Amino acid sequence: MSGLAEARAPSLSEIEALAEDAFARLPDEFRALCTGVRIVVDDFPDDETLAEMGCESEFDLLGLFRGIGLAQSGEVSTGQMPNAVWLYRRPLLDYWAEHDETLGHLVTHVLVHEIGHHVGLSDDDMARIEASSDLG
Template sequence: MGSETVNGSNAWLKTSAPSLAEMEAMAEDAYARLPEEFRTLCGNLVIRVEDFATDEVLEEMEIEDEFELLGLFQGIGLAQGYETTTGVLPNMIFLYRRPILDYWAEHEETLGDVVTHVLVHEIGHHFGLSDDDMERIEEEADT
């Protein structure tokens, strides 16, 4: 069995988990494919990828297992009166690489689909969108 490969491909032998920068690029690409009206809700959005949420965030959200939090939206969207004024930090989405990779390893979805799902849900929950609305937005991003 030594030199045999799954489905005749050995591509996985040289594949590694995406770095923080690679996952950030993946997230920015996924965000760019979301419907424009959805992106407009966010104002000036910055996407950051970190391995895990900070201890402060986990404590504030009363989360004991750092693998439970895949992403977080911080900020105020246009729907809540966001304006680009001096002294106002931009809206931010934090994606947590290690929990996302852990989730991906245990489910039948592509990594790109998981990243898109986390982005849409973090933004959508912040703005009070329904699960049906978020599912539609995800489907539009796939086209």
């Protein structure tokens, strides 16, 4: 019980490390489609993102892909922010506390789902990729 007494919520950098580990475990062909995609971890989405996504609470969004996805085949314009997957620590931790899965599995799931939007994959494709990872 002493370990629990000293336990604390994972930090932004610890969630980022989980995401980097999850990404490294994904199939090579999937990761090859993600050239230039950054993984960014923040506590919550900003107010603009919450409004844009129609969220009622700052806990409604676990992650989000921002940028021009491969599925849209858009050209990068000058001044455009780089493609990024945003993972939101506090909503992830809240979801994790209420469900029976590991934090590593949850981070993997959200990461694959958001990158899947970038590359235009179906839900079935994303489920197969997630299942093929060591954490899936």
